[in-house]
Amino acid sequence: MIRLFVPDALVAGASVALPAEQTHYLVNVMRLGTGAEVHLFNGRDGEWRATLTATGKRSAALAVTAQMRPMRLPPDLDLVVALVKRSRLETIVEKAAELGARRVRLTTTGRTNAGHTNVSRLQAIAMEAAEQTGRLDVPQVLGPEPLDRLLESWTPARRLMFCDEAGDDPQMRWGGDAGRAQSVIQALADQPREAPWAMLIGPEGGFDPAERDRLRSLPFVIAVTLGPRILRADTAAICALALWQAALGDWSAAPAEADLGA
Template sequence: MPRSHATLPRLFVPHDLAPAAELTLDKEQSLYLAAVLRKSVGDEVVLFNGRDGAWLCRLTSDSKKSVALAVTEQIAPQTEGADLWYGFAPLKNERLDYVVQKAVEMGAGTIQPVMTQFTQVHRLKTDRLHSNAIEAAEQCEVLSVPTIAPEITLERLLADWPQAQGARKLIFADEAEASSSPVDTLEAIRGAPVGLLIGPEGGFSQSEREKLRALPFVVPISLGPRILRADTAAVAAMAVIQAIIGDWR
């Protein structure tokens, strides 16, 4: 996005975006623009929908209940959705919000809660996960909002994982793996689609670790000599993956 537009508010909307289109925001977004940001008729904002790129829009009505806008020009083309699958054992609210937001920033294309033996949170608010993903995309100029996949048990995830030739590898951050650099391990799977699995605060159980390590599509890696919190491990692992075999190269 041009830097001249970087300071404008960015909002995710469900509407189709095209030249000369007109649209009305919902009550929550209208209140945010008109009352919180004090935007008025003639002011500009950036809208995106995950399909049509980013568009410059101008307010034509500043009602706090229903802000109306006219779409003026596209300022960034739509980007392809990221391919990285990210699975994680749900954490408590604030840390759960954090890992979803960071996964969006780090380029995850699909985010999926995975229930493990030591998972402490078993009731998830899917709407909250979606809201956090959208908020992160709005703040970080991400045009493709990741898919929030339904929660799944680790057992079902592994049973359903595609194993055909060339299928996705599952990178498993194993806290019990001997401390070592993950560079060579990741270089060996360059070119294959990948997923990342991060366990709960108490780690994976011994039986879960044994099952994971026995599967041919699972790739265990170490994240160094220190014990990391689950949310820290997620960011560290995604950074390593993107730097070595991902879209940072």
């Protein structure tokens, strides 16, 4: 079933006008005609069944008929990721949406070697991933902010899991002599469910020593290792999100009846 994100309020009997891009997708790419069924969501009202009532070259109209699923948000989980090369960053945003992150917060660090990023394009990628994966909201992509400034404004109630994948820190080496490295599973074993969390993934060059020291000094930060191999940023983000969802998120329990759809 085709799903579309729309900004309109969704109630039975409402009419939704689609812009040119979504019209092109339905009419020219998917070859739908009047009477075809589409599912709509807006991040507020759940998922609704709608019928295509009119089509044109640059616009189409849908009639909203019945609610399929009530609104339900994923766990309150952010992904904080340092800017990396465009293709990898786009993959990270797409997979974060698939894995249930509510927000993707971009940051710059001392070793960030990527420049400007197109936040609007990343937001569009997040929307497309949300449409395809069945979630009822679209994760927000927030523009780059220096790591120091982000930490200064951090809300301490949100725990921050700091993943250091550079491989040049003896404290974080898997099985190293320092013995301080925690796996994600160890770090999350006794943590309460329903608490807000964030994952921090560094740049391709890793975090510099001053950044590591500051992160470890903060009471809301938990430093972890993602295993014996050095992971690229996109792989690290996927692993961290998946492990968190399995330990504390919506992978760790059977889905609620409301999530199963009609």
